[in-house]
Every structure is written in C-alpha cells, then in structure tokens.
Amino acid sequence: MLILFDIDATMVLTSRSGLWAMERAGQELFGPGFAIGDIEFAGRLDTLIIPEIFQRCGVAVTEANLRSYRGLYSLRLGERLADAAVTRTVLPGIAALLAEIDARAQRGEDVTAGLLTGNFESTGRAKLAACGIDHARFAVGAFADDAFYPHGSRDDLPPVAMERYRVRTGRAIEPARTVIIGDSPFDVRCAKVNGCRSLAVATGVHTLEQLRACTPHAPDLALADLADTAAVSRWLFG
Ligand SMILES: [Mg+2]
Known part of the structure; x- marks a missing residue:
C-alpha cells in the first residue's frame, strides 16, 4: 500500500508562512503593489498559483520572472519558518x-x-x-x-x-x-x-x-x- x-x-x-513569503518576495521583486488578494490556494499547485498572481498584479509571466520569484520565495519562506514567532x-x-x-x-x-x-x-x-x-x-x-x-x-x-x-x-x-x-x-x-x-x-x-x-x-x-x-x-x- x-x-x-x-x-x-x-x-x-505554518501560520500561512507560504502566503506571507509569496507576497513578500513579489513586493521585493516587482514593487509594493504585489498582492495575493483572494486567490484560491487550498489544494492547488504553486506552479499554477504563481502565474495567476503575476497576471493579477500585472507582472509578465516569463521564465526569468518565474525563476527569480521562485528563488526569492523559497528564501523568504525559509527565513519565515525559522522565525520563532511563527506558530508551527x-x-x-x-x-x-x-x-x-x-x-x-x-x-x-x-x-x-x-x-x-x-x-x-x-x-x-x-x-x-x-x-x-x-x-x-x-x-x-x-x-x-x-x-x-x-x-x-x-x-x-x-x-x-x-x-x-x-x-x-x-x-x-x-x-x-x-x-x-x-x-x-x-x-x-x-x-x-x-x-x-x-x-x-x-x-x-x-x-x-x-x-x-x-x-x-x-x-x-x-x-x-x-x-x-x-x-x-x-x-x-x-
Ligand atoms: Mg492542503
């Protein structure tokens, strides 16, 4: 089995650390207007959610943007998860x-x-x-x-x-x-x-x-x- x-x-x-890190990474890369809003997360794939957020925020869905965003998201998530204030x-x-x-x-x-x-x-x-x-x-x-x-x-x-x-x-x-x-x-x-x-x-x-x-x-x-x-x-x- x-x-x-x-x-x-x-x-x-993880106190929605993923969402926090996604928004934070986007704001650092693409400006303070980068907001996730009410995009549905539960059960969906990050590879599909991220281009959807980009489109909503007016960010071009290019390989270069996706790659740098994914790298920074991963970095910020790691930092967030290491924060003792975050409830796990x-x-x-x-x-x-x-x-x-x-x-x-x-x-x-x-x-x-x-x-x-x-x-x-x-x-x-x-x-x-x-x-x-x-x-x-x-x-x-x-x-x-x-x-x-x-x-x-x-x-x-x-x-x-x-x-x-x-x-x-x-x-x-x-x-x-x-x-x-x-x-x-x-x-x-x-x-x-x-x-x-x-x-x-x-x-x-x-x-x-x-x-x-x-x-x-x-x-x-x-x-x-x-x-x-x-x-x-x-x-x-x-
Ligand atoms: Mg789930």
Missing part, C-alpha cells in the same frame, strides 16, 4: 499515524508513506522540517512542478508518485492500493480520477460537509481530523 500525504492543512499548519502545528493524529505506518513497515507489511503536494519539493520539505517532521521518511513524492505546465493540475500527480514508487521498489502499485490523504476537494478529485482511495480531512478551509459533497467523486472517507488513529488504521489497513 502507498499512502500519499498532502502537506498544508493535512499534516501541518502538526495536525492531530499525524505523528501517531506516521508511527503506525513505520511500525507496520518494520513488521514487514507492505506499506509506504509518500508526499503528494502542491508545494515545490524544496518548499514542501522546508515546511515539514520546520514542524519537526523528517521529510526523508517519505519514500516517494509528487510536487507542484511534476504537473504538466501550464495546463496541468493536481490530477497529474498521483501517476507520478506511483511511477516513482515503482522505480524505487521495483514493484508496480495498483491505484486501488494507493491512498491519498488531503484537506481539499482537489485532493479528493486527484485521487478518484486516478482510481485511488481518498481520505479527506476537514483540517483546512473546507468543512466536513463540503468534503463529503465533492463532485463528481466523493471521498471514500471524510473525517474531522486524523486524531482517532485506531479508526483511521482500521479503514486504511482493515
């Missing part, structure tokens, strides 16, 4: 669930934890590290820049993670034995359109009711959070 975790609002909260939260049940996966793997069970996130690899790993989660524990990952730019979406990411699993282990994983855990309708959708199982958690901006009402595919399970490790384990492994 391959269990793919979203990062923001599924495993951790590991969400309920995450530590216990990761420990449970480790214990099962050590007993020889076929279970692997991975990442599936709209962050870039470097910024996603920085957010986890800031919250005390060792990113090396995730054997595989799919990240924002694995989608088919510029018209891709999160739906592109599960096949990338499954292919990396095959390369790493030498064994193919069936979609039905892949679980995607996330807090947004995009996490649910990317699981279901790829034939994977979906576990939705209402620890982000979407309510349990909104997650259960996802269309055209509802999650296989939706929970307020992952605090009940025994129940989550029964559903995952039972």
